[in-house]
Amino acid sequence: MKILLANKFYYRRGGDCIYTLNLEQLLKAHGHEVAVYSMQYPDNHPSEWSGYWPSNMRKQDVLFRPFGVLQVKKGFSRLLNDFKPDVVHLNNVHTQLSPVIAEIAHQRGVKVVWTLHDYKLLCPRYDCLQNGLSACEACFNDKKAVLEHACMKNSKAASIIAYLEAKKWNRERIEKAADMFICPSQFIADKMVQGGFDQSKLKVICNFIDIEKCKRASYTKDNYYCFIGRLSHEKGVRTLIDAANRLPYILNVIGDGPLMEELRAIARPNIVFVGFKQWDQIKDLVGKAKFSVIPSEWYENNPLSVIEAQCLGTPVLGARIGGIPELIEENKTGMTFESRNVEDLMEKIQAMWNVAWDYKTLAHQAQECYNAERYYQELMKIY
Structure with missing residues (x-):
């Protein structure tokens, strides 16, 4: 054809x-x-x-x-x-x-x-x-x-x-x-x-x-969670920073955008801005995170950031907006929270942190699905 x-x-x-x-x-x-x-x-x-x-x-x-x-x-x-x-x-x-x-x-x-x-x-x-x-x-x-x-x-x-x-x-x-x-x-x-x-x-x-690029030899995790995406209003990053500022966990922010300097100015030391990264670095950073947060405040359609994270064996905490909830099976591949709700996001970050996720199974099932x-x-x- x-x-x-x-x-x-x-x-x-x-x-x-x-x-x-x-x-x-x-x-x-x-x-x-x-x-x-x-x-x-x-x-x-x-x-x-x-x-x-x-x-x-x-x-x-x-x-x-x-x-x-x-x-x-x-x-x-x-x-x-x-x-x-x-x-x-x-x-x-x-x-x-x-x-x-x-x-x-x-x-x-x-x-x-x-x-x-x-x-x-x-x-x-x-x-x-x-x-x-x-x-x-x-x-x-x-x-x-x-x-x-x-x-x-x-x-x-x-x-x-x-x-x-x-x-x-x-x-x-x-x-x-x-x-x-x-x-x-x-x-x-x-x-x-x-x-x-x-x-x-x-x-x-x-x-x-391309699931081959997501396959990992090990699904061990480091002591942080992450965000990956453009640092702009519709991505909900300010809401995430507000929540992360009130929690003791380390957050790695992967990406760049118009809100970078504004967010740096209000972020506490537990929030690390690593900037824009190529895939090999993203694979390592997201793959080693305990979980990834997608705090979007617009009608996300079918974000690759959710799919890629899950294929790397990383569960996702996603905002209940647009097509995001369709990609997350509660308590199996991640959790969801009310978009723009800082208190709900804080509670779910704490919950995600304390779950004993089966990272390897999550990765294999996601790779089969996507x-x-x-x-x-x-x-x-x-x-």
């Missing part, structure tokens, strides 16, 4: 990019021919297909690229002509590439599959956060809400562009151009139905990872 994958970036930038790169390797390993459509970007991996890709976004492109420009249409059409795919599999394509590529493929009679990594088809901001702070679903039924609250970058101008983009690529138009939407969590599938999308076009398949072969079989049913 010939599959064309599309994602706006082609390097390990975020979950959508990691998924696209992993999926490319998985499909190739099973003998499929795979092409990629992306945007030119300095950090991209080399690709034989990059000659078809549009240029990197410039400031002036923000006014036009979200609506489907000639450069994107020409490059994608040439790739369709030359590669002749059986399936076009979209990931994050808004703004830099735009859903115009779904329409082009559909008009050519090519089947279009779309994995939903965020809520962009429902929320012009993509994350269902009003001004980046509180959960909001107002745009599910009326996209004018993004104008009322100036949600996009807290800017009226940016919000106008986001509103016009959402109006152009409305539900009816998007749904017509896509044959199936892959939902990594039941939560996002339910939200899509809430936003009016046809339930028959939604298929829930939990994400996969392995690529399981995902491949489900994906082939859709293709």
Whole structure:
């Protein structure tokens, strides 16, 4: 089978990019021919297909690229002509590439599959956060809400562009151009139905990872717990620091972001900021932690940070928000707490610390659950 994958970036930038790169390797390993459509970007991996890709976004492109420009249409059409795919599999394509590529493929009679990594088809901001702070679903039924609250970058101008983009690529138009939407969590599938999308076009398949990179010779633990992720408001890190400050346990904070200096200033000595790390270091730090905390305050879809931790034999304490609870079996693979609730988080950290977890069994069961072969079989049913 010939599959064309599309994602706006082609390097390990975020979950959508990691998924696209992993999926490319998985499909190739099973003998499929795979092409990629992306945007030119300095950090991209080399690709034989990059000659078809549009240029990197410039400031002036923000006014036009979200609506489907000639450069994107020409490059994608040439790739369709030359590669002749059986399936076009979209990931994050808004703004830099735009859903115009779904329409082009559909008009050519090519089947279009779309994995939903965020809520962009429902929320012009993509994350269902009003001004980046509180959960909001107002745009599910009326996209004018993004104008009322100036949600996009807290800017009226940016919000106008986001509103016009959402109006152009409305539900009816998007749904017509896509044959199936892959939902990594039941939560996002339910939200899509809430936003009016046809339930028959939604298929829930939990994400996969390369489990080989998670296998460890030993599942012994050191005397700390950890957080891994971007240090930003929606990740709930401030709530975690507030809780950790009142407890005696060592917390290793893995990652970087806009709140780094602010959090450093309020953190007590038992909180260690180790900064951004590559996978080999992450594997060691998360793998040796007693448990990992995912204190998110936005609608996380299917966070790889939960899946990877469990595959490393590390239980997860996750906020009960978005798709996080679907990944945690209470008292077996971790625990959950009420998002934003510092007192509940403190109690659960203490409880997690005192449980005698079976780390090796947890790792083996997670690796069986999230392995690529399981995902491949489900994906082939859709293709």
